[in-house]
Amino acid sequence: MTERRMRRVRHAVVPLVATSALLSGCGVLPGGSGDSQGPVVVMTWAPVDTKATNMPGMIAMAQAFERYVNDNGGLGGRKLKVLTCNERNDSVAVAKCVQQAADAHAVAVVGSYSEQGRSFTTALESNDIPYIGGYGITQDEFLSPLSYPVNGGVPALLAGSGAQLAAACKKVAFVRPDTITGDQFPNFLNHGLKSMGHNPARDLRAQDDATEYTGVAEQAVGDNKASNCVSAVLGDHTSTFFDSLRRLGDKPPKVRLSSVIGSVQQSLVNATGGANSPLENALVTDWYPPASDPKWAEMKSVIDKYAFSDDRIDVADPGVQTTWIAYSVFAKVLRAMDKNTKVTATTVEKAFDHTTALSTGGLTPDLGWTDTDLLNLPDHSRLGDAKVTYQVVRNGQLVQQTGGFVDVTRTLQEATGAL
Known part of the structure; x- marks a missing residue:
């Protein structure tokens, strides 16, 4: 782990205020992966066609969100580019997914699932890539300083x-x-x-x-x-x-x-x-309200429009729901960044470190990843949302x-x- 990661230098906390619509009021966000006009690149991974638990809906939800964002002006005019990877429930495969993300200059891994926590967190830390809204299946997701959970796992x-x-x-x-x-x-x-x-x-x-x-x-x-x-x-x-x-x-x-x-x-x-x-x-x-709750209306409308025929997506699947929340949070945090800040993995990490009181419209309690938000539990130091339904x-x-x-x-x- 780099000295910068170990020191975890923090700055003033800038609370984020939720908006009524995901893409309303977006400011221009220059910089990011590639040149200032290039897309904001992220990755989502999940196991597909394995003998254990499979989560193809998470990949499908990420792809639907990409189409949704880009059809509505992108992230402040910048396209969102979602890379996907089958981590195959295998430590070697998930490490290759991380390398693919690093080679593409991805600014984050978002809304993903893997039981190979030690392998992928170590690889992400080596490449300074934040892990946003993981499913929360492994302890390592609540230990890595680059992990930003959206539930209590x-x-x-x-x-x-x-x-x-x-x-x-x-x-x-x-x-x-x-x-x-x-x-x-x-x-x-x-x-x-x-x-x-x-x-x-x-x-x-x-x-x-x-x-x-x-x-x-x-x-x-x-x-x-x-x-x-x-x-x-x-x-x-x-x-x-x-x-x-x-x-x-x-x-x-x-x-x-x-x-x-x-x-x-x-x-x-x-x-x-x-x-x-x-x-x-x-x-x-x-972690969340039942799928019948009206709070899921926006997610359902996005699926209806951008993934209607994709049978990988089940609106009641907690993996799909977690990916939706993770991408929604990612978009809100990016919108709140200073318009003159280049969007990179490092600046995304810093923005999340400063985020508190972020509303998800009632799908979760308000989220935040500042020192005051996290519960600092032994071996689960990144856990901040300890509420369930x-x-x-x-x-x-x-x-x-x-x-x-x-x-x-x-x-x-x-x-x-x-x-």
């Missing part, structure tokens, strides 16, 4: 899920990936349970690329009492686990099901029967269980040893 989801489960379940069985990333999950879930005076969950490891989960499903169900809950967080393969659970006997299991957004979402409920889905009454923790499947629809955002800051502080 998996730690916030799991901490919130534990508290949500504690109010509904006598006992909890927790099925999670048998991976380095998955090894971090029980700590956050159990601290969420503990925050409500509940006992820890039974920790059940499972392969995140298995084709069936009969054995672990049998363990999870246990004595199959309606007062107990089974929570599964296996990414794309959560649906495979729930299918194995459903097939255990002649009758549906009595246990209540639970998960976090990304492992369960509206498309899975629809695919498994809607109102007759075994996920009916399931508890789900999310509680949802439940009712009549085949994911709906809000409780109003507004739930703050899990104290639970995360306890889970990371900050208290």
